[in-house]
Amino acid sequence: MSHDLDLLRRTVAAVARIAGGAATDADHARDELWAALAEIGVAELDGAGGDGGTLREVLAVTEELGAAVVSVPYLATCVAGRWAAERAGLDVPDGMLALATPPDGVRAVRWAGTAAAVVVVGAQHDAAWRSVSVVADAGHDGSPDVDGVPRGAVDCAGSAVAVGRLSVEDAEMLEVRVALGTAAVLAGAGRAALEATVRHATTRTQFGRHLLDFQAVRHDVVVAHAEAHLAAMALQRAIEVAEVGEGPALRRAAAAALVCGSEAARRVARTSHQVHGAIGLTEEHDLWRWTMRLAAHRRVHVDADAWAADLGAALLGADDAWALLSGDDAPR
Amino acid sequence: MTDLAELRSRVRSFLRQAQDDGRFEPTCDGWLSGFDPAFSAAVGDQGWIGMTWPREHHGGGASQVERFTVIEELLAHGAPVAAHWFADRQIGPALLRHGTPAQRARYLPDIVRGRRFFAIGLSEPDAGSDLASLRTRAEPLDGGWSLQGTKVWTSNAHRSHHVVVLARTPGEPGQHGRSPMTQFVVDVPSPGLTIRPIRTIGGEEHFCEVHLDDVRVPDDAVLGRVGAGWEQAMGELADERSGPERYLTTMPLLRAFLRGTDDDPIVRADVGRAAASLMAARSASFAVAESLDRGEDVAVAGALVKDVGTRLEQDLVDLVARHANRAGLADDVDRLLSTATRHGPGFTLRGGTTEILRSIVGKGLR
Numbered sequence: 001m002s003h004d005l006d007l008l009r010r011t012v013a014a015v016a017r018i019a020g021g022a023a024t025d026a027d028h029a030r031d032e033l034w035a036a037l038a039e040i041g042v043a044e045l046d047g048a049g050g051d052g053g054t055l056r057e058v059l060a061v062t063e064e065l066g067a068a069v070v071s072v073p074y075l076a077t078c079v080a081g082r083w084a085a086e087r088a089g090l091d092v093p094d095g096m097l098a099l100a101t102p103p104d105g106v107r108a109v110r111w112a113g114t115a116a117a118v119v120v121v122g123a124q125h126d127a128a129w130r131s132v133s134v135v136a137d138a139g140h141d142g143s144p145d146v147d148g149v150p151r152g153a154v155d156c157a158g159s160a161v162a163v164g165r166l167s168v169e170d171a172e173m174l175e176v177r178v179a180l181g182t183a184a185v186l187a188g189a190g191r192a193a194l195e196a197t198v199r200h201a202t203t204r205t206q207f208g209r210h211l212l213d214f215q216a217v218r219h220d221v222v223v224a225h226a227e228a229h230l231a232a233m234a235l236q237r238a239i240e241v242a243e244v245g246e247g248p249a250l251r252r253a254a255a256a257a258l259v260c261g262s263e264a265a266r267r268v269a270r271t272s273h274q275v276h277g278a279i280g281l282t283e284e285h286d287l288w289r290w291t292m293r294l295a296a297h298r299r300v301h302v303d304a305d306a307w308a309a310d311l312g313a314a315l316l317g318a319d320d321a322w323a324l325l326s327g328d329d330a331p332r
Numbered sequence: 333m334t335d336l337a338e339l340r341s342r343v344r345s346f347l348r349q350a351q352d353d354g355r356f357e358p359t360c361d362g363w364l365s366g367f368d369p370a371f372s373a374a375v376g377d378q379g380w381i382g383m384t385w386p387r388e389h390h391g392g393g394a395s396q397v398e399r400f401t402v403i404e405e406l407l408a409h410g411a412p413v414a415a416h417w418f419a420d421r422q423i424g425p426a427l428l429r430h431g432t433p434a435q436r437a438r439y440l441p442d443i444v445r446g447r448r449f450f451a452i453g454l455s456e457p458d459a460g461s462d463l464a465s466l467r468t469r470a471e472p473l474d475g476g477w478s479l480q481g482t483k484v485w486t487s488n489a490h491r492s493h494h495v496v497v498l499a500r501t502p503g504e505p506g507q508h509g510r511s512p513m514t515q516f517v518v519d520v521p522s523p524g525l526t527i528r529p530i531r532t533i534g535g536e537e538h539f540c541e542v543h544l545d546d547v548r549v550p551d552d553a554v555l556g557r558v559g560a561g562w563e564q565a566m567g568e569l570a571d572e573r574s575g576p577e578r579y580l581t582t583m584p585l586l587r588a589f590l591r592g593t594d595d596d597p598i599v600r601a602d603v604g605r606a607a608a609s610l611m612a613a614r615s616a617s618f619a620v621a622e623s624l625d626r627g628e629d630v631a632v633a634g635a636l637v638k639d640v641g642t643r644l645e646q647d648l649v650d651l652v653a654r655h656a657n658r659a660g661l662a663d664d665v666d667r668l669l670s671t672a673t674r675h676g677p678g679f680t681l682r683g684g685t686t687e688i689l690r691s692i693v694g695k696g697l698r
Binding site: 227229 | 340583586587591594596597600601603604607609612614615616640687691693
């Protein structure tokens with residue numbers, strides 16, 4: 001099982017490397033990579049079990065693509081969009097999906113204009129359900145996101161092709177999936193940025209020494225590495241909890257993964273740029289692809305502070321907070 | 333319920349009962365300053381000391397993750413486990429790795445019963461983070477050794493049955509230019525051995541200065557190989573760095589605070605962020621325990637967990653201090669916060685300072 005997962009990770013990473021090397025521009029690279037992902041059978045997954053693959057597998061692919069040079073909407077398509085549509089009883093076309101979530105909604109939707117359709121998740125209705133719409137993609141007309149991903153406004157009123165309802169439980173699970181998917185992207189992009197940083201710090205020489213031989217630099221890199229490691233551990237734990245079942249314990253574990261992931265992302269991005277110096281700000285170097293992906297994913301779809309508050313509220317006033325923290329209802 | 337969950341619940345019941353019986357009051361940093369021989373004996377009677385050691389050596393034959401589970405509960409409840417702590421965590425494993433059959437037979441049964449306590453003499457007045465520069469010497473005699481020197485910050489030496497002393501021994505420097513060192517088990521009391529407790533902030537006494545003036549020990553007081561003491565001691569530190577005592581020291585304070593504080597928009601996200609870090613640190617520490625079960629090298633991973641975990645312990649003190657007055661400062665929170673505030677600066681010093689740990693992790697980055 002873990003051998004298979006490792007093979008899956010390596011295959012996805014290899015496919016992403018090849019697509020990134022072959023293509024001439026971002027649009028081509030994205031289409032090339034998506035076609036390659038379809039060819040190895042991971043583009044149609046939704047992590048719901050069976051032929052859709054496990055959540056663990058889908059998140060592993062998400063993480064590897066987070067580390068890739070080329071950006072594709074895997075989180076939007078395979079972690080969130082297709083699953084949400086299916087739970088709401090809606091069909092979605094094959095291919096890439098864009099995802100629009102409240103409260104940011106439909107104004108600046110990542111991947112709009114490049115996707116087969118946009119899955120729009122509405123705000124909570126009467127605390128009983130959420131609307132999900134599958135909207136034909138109308139083309140991007142907005143400014144690209146910081147990581148170069150195209151964005152556009154989506155016209156729900158005019159072009160909705162199907163509308164369905166998501167139960168409260170499914171809506172909560174969708175939030176968890178988006179949190180875990182985001183944590184996975186952050187883990188992958190953070191890992192790639194750190195690897196580039198260590199590479200740079202062990203080749204670039206100043207004052208006659210490698211950058212990593214300066215204690216101040218080394219310790220800065222170590223702290224970033226440590227935070228990224230802890231965030232990765234929190235994500236793995238959340239996946240274990242998810243495999244036991246849904247509920248409050250999963251929500252807490254997902255909160256931990258996202259909050260740690262977001263904080264680690266901040267730290268990793270700052271350190272990576274500091275160590276790289278000016279070259280890291282250029283398009284000649286790949287660092288921006290990862291650090292800007294970190295910046296975009298810390299903001300879009302998730303609010304780490306809201307997740308932290310959610311976790312804190314569960315613990316404040318608790319008769320035994322330790323029982324919650326040690327995961328009583330989701331034993332290893 | 334899984335086996336681990338069942339074990340956790342068994343330890344929890346034991347601790348609740350002990351608390352109900354008034355046998356201990358939760359304390360922060362209980363593994364250093366909660367010295368209670370009667371409680372350690374009770375823990376030993378439960379089979380929770382030396383639980384990972386092989387059965388043929390009086391241990392419980394349990395896994396590292398089972399020990400992890402027991403240790404977590406003891407620390408999260410603020411139990412006074414200092415008396416047996418170093419024997420369970422370091423000296424027992426060292427005896428299993430390097431000890432003679434006679435030494436194992438002499439020490440292990442009483443360690444496991446929670447009746448024999450060890451302190452560890454590493455630091456010296458002029459050798460702190462630069463431990464390799466230590467100056468305590470052991471000179472060979474006919475059938476034994478004479479020890480001369482001073483150890484400092486030796487926790488609970490004055491209440492232990494033995495102090496394990498790392499000393500220089502004669503011989504040519506090894507490949508790193510370090511002259512050989514050897515570990516010795518020194519009985520307390522011994523002629524020539526003077527132990528002076530050093531009062532810490534607030535008046536507690538767990539740190540000791542240990543002065544050795546021609547302390548004579550027999551040959552079979554040598555732990556492991558003559559000349560291999562440095563490698564042995566460093567190996568112990570690397571393996572024992574990442575346990576729950578590196579992130580749960582202040583958990584009793586956090587629990588008391590959370591119990592007495594209602595949900596509040598100002599505190600909520602702050603608590604959530606701390607809890608997220610704590611959950612991540614647990615997972616990382618648990619992963620190291622799993623690595624130990626697989627026999628893997630954990631030097632780098634352990635140093636990383638200790639760096640992050642001990643800073644988190646300090647952050648929890650800060651968190652409670654900033655918000656403690658929202659619901660009025662409860663007596664138990666006040667007491668725990670006082671201890672944690674006074675002990676807090678030490679969390680990132682003992683067992684390798686943060687700076688030393690980062691150097692270890694940094695070497696692993698290349």
